[in-house]
Amino acid sequence: MAEPATQSNPTEDRLATLTMPQNGWADAARKAALARVREMGLPGRRDEYWKFTRPDSLTQPDAPKASLFHNDEGPLFDDMDRLKIVFVDGIFDAEKSDDLTMSGVRIDRLATSADIHWAADLYGSLEADGHYVQRPLAALNTAFATDGVLIHVTDKAEKPINFIYLHENETSDAILHHVVKVDAGAELTLLETGPAAARFNKSMEVDVADGATFHHVRAQGRDHERRAITHIFTRLGTESTFKSFTLTVNGRLTRNECVIDIQGDDAVAHVAGACVGDGDFHHDDTVFVTHDALRCESRQVFKKVLRNGAVGVFQGKILVKQGAQKTDGYQISQSLLLDDDSQFLAKPELEIYADDVACSHGSTSGAIDEEALFYLRSRGVPAGIATDLLTLAFLAEAVEEIEDEALRDALVERLEGWLERHRG
Amino acid sequence: MLNIKDLHVQLEEEDKQILKGVDLTVEAGKVHAIMGPNGSGKSTLSYVLSGRDGYEVTSGEATLDGEDLLDMEPEERAAAGLFLAFQYPVEIPGVGNMTFLRTAVNAQRKARGQDEMSAADFLKVIRAKAKDLKIDADMLKRPVNVGFSGGEKKRNEILQMAMLEPKMCILDETDSGLDVDAMKLVADGVNALRDAGRGFLVITHYQRLLDHIKPDVVHIMADGKIVKTGGPELALEVENNGYADILAEVA
């Protein structure tokens, strides 16, 4: 017998699988976020902002299965002194984590935080302000995040914090939300590593106060079949610094959105990414930088290496508001296509309402430089190694955005390992 | 050492014959020079020997110590001991000169079944050789040939040759664009490598270089063929009278 025809609503179908956690101080923000989700509706294939990336697997009720991946690479940043905060399939694991105390920083778990909390003013608020373009999956995250941490940085943090996301369940569907508040003059380096879950929706709101510094280095790797949608919402105060770098290797689908709101004069915001994809790989960097202050600098540097039909997407916008004079905005997105099957889709945008600014953007797609390849080979460097050297050279401009040499070296080593395993 | 027999080469893309039967033998310990008008096929010969894409060998052969060069990948030819100092060295942004050289040296050692050179040993050797060629630490650190002057690029070629210690060195117009001092440095670099086990094929337009690097044999190439072979006096003849007389004589 035929099923009765029902008018399905993808947003409600997805919402039906979720339960809103209760934690007092965040409840109002969660309810408001749910209202935003309903108003916007989850993204569909016809949404302009999702023209290059199909949102279906991110919005469907259940997470598609993602097998676990095994190789003999040790954990990233393992030899570095850092405070580890471990999540297994999106659930905080106290056993595997370090003690959450260190000087200059207060860390609470979202799921068990006290009834009145400093984060009440921030949770969901940067996200709510970040909808110049609709980001319903971020609102969904605010409404339903089950875990995450709240980090209040009051001084120079003693050492970096490392969120380690382990993936052990092939159908895990994790929603994590972190809030980071960096007080005036304070400093934090935040590291994020690991595949997280079969499907991962992660949001991070970062408030960088006057003169504060926030460095973020993230490595998304390992399990190839995983899917992720991540958002960073940041607000920058006067003379503050925000620098974020993401390395992505593997992943069926990754969309990293970064929404930067520069509100204080003389602030600096850099966001960069390097990704390498082979085969069934889709990687999307979507960035929106708003300049609303004087003499600020923003840089977007994205490099993608694609082979065997891998797809790279870049949507980047610099919005310079009226009065944001002396803005220095730079944006570059480039792909290295290692064969004819791969593709790079880019939509760079500038929207400028101030008259005394210097903004530039560029986007290119290219192949390996055959002249350079022959030159290297003529010196005895085998074709595979020569291609790797040229690929790393292509990625260098993005990788060099990582200021800390040890972190940079650790990521370059990962890249080298990946390139070696994926030689064509 | 290097044996080229009746080598015919055409472009892959178009039906254009460039080498029309080159015969040439370079013995170990000898320096052979090739001179010839622009467009006669000298660079093509050097590229075909080193394995660059875009050329099709239609007949003939080229061997190095009996090994068929034309059957090998470019990196295999290098490991077999062939080296080409490029007429136009390639700039490679993002790849450090030092990283490049260490990778090349160790790849060749590996291909020959030798142990890799340690970073410390490598540094010691390269510093000494760079000093002889007046290549400073900054040039070693910079990306390969990027921002190098014409002379710096050519000295960098000789440094690579000195580090890789090939059996058979081909120099394609390494003297072009060099001032007198740079030419002397390059020539000294080449002479330092002269050895009973090593052969040289020096492509040049000028006697100047051959004053410093004394050739044993001089060949004249024209329209894809070696048209005349002689001793060092042949280079002087070219210097004084140009190619016209020689070409008329063999026509």
Ligand SMILES: Nc1ncnc2c1ncn2[C@@H]1O[C@H](COP(=O)(O)OP(=O)(O)O)[C@@H](O)[C@H]1O
């Ligand atoms: N890739 C190429 N495409 C087209 N013509 C070429 C190519 N390589 C060489 N030639 C032609 O072959 C001839 C020989 O060139 P070349 O070997 O560079 O001469 P030489 O080094 O003696 O000046 C010239 O006519 C040149 O234009």
Ligand SMILES: [Mg+2]
């Ligand atoms: Mg030439």
